[in-house]
Amino acid sequence: MAMPELPEVETIRRALAREVVGLELLRVMVQERVHLLRNCRARELHDRLTGRRLETIGRRGKYLLFGFGTETMVLHLRMSGRLLLAPAEHTRLILEFTGRKNLYFDDARRFGALYLASTDKLARLEPLAELGLEPGTPDYTLKQLRRVLAGPQEIKRLLLDQRKLAGLGNIYACEALYRARLHPQRRANSLSQREAQRLYQAIPQVLARAIASGGSSIASYRQPDGALGQFQNEFAVYGQAGELCAACGSCIERIVQGGRSSFFCPGCQPLR
């Protein structure tokens, strides 16, 4: 499957910005009727966007924001969504641009979510309005991070809560906690100032490194041109259960939290 967290979505955003920004949209073809379109019909999507120029491609958390002037198309790739410049097996949506450039949304599991919004009301669009702190923005400060992660819940679970922090998924939550040397089951409100500082730095660091590598391709995530991401070659803990920690030689462990796998090094990330 594909699957995008912040670095994958940002990699896609940058590639598409080079390929299709500035082009006029000629046609929208929806080949998936049940799940993809969340707040409009195919006809409305087509009518409101066709003939417009794609002016910007933005991102908020894991959402892509296609700015067509006064209208914005919002897309979440969920687990298996991909945006490709050539058709693939599970194409659900095609955006046809001038210059015979097409954008194909491919989504095997059909979890993808698309919203249409007036650009001036974008911030009030339901899925965007609730998103939390965005790493890499001026709002992302140690103080804000501590405020957002103030609860008694397990830190790993809080990191995955998009209302608290936007953009982290299972891979980068695990990798950030490893870099910060924090056990995933630590209570968020038990972090010392020094530990919080480590996490505060680890999150943008791991995201930036992953973006520099074009994201992580575990199964079928691809960049729009079909290229693989490379950050999976740098995982310290994610998917590494049974392997030895490069830093201390301990055996990487897997536990389940909230129904999701967590990977950590018991040597580098002690619970006590």
Add this chain to the structure above:
DNA sequence: AGTATAACCTGTCTGC
């Protein structure tokens, strides 16, 4: 209110 589980779908891998 907070948390656990199921659900949404399809594909892939593992073990018997």
Add this chain to the structure above:
DNA sequence: TGCAGACAGGTTATAC
């Protein structure tokens, strides 16, 4: 080889 079952990068509805 075949098949059942586990598991997957995400989110949300529903059940305690």
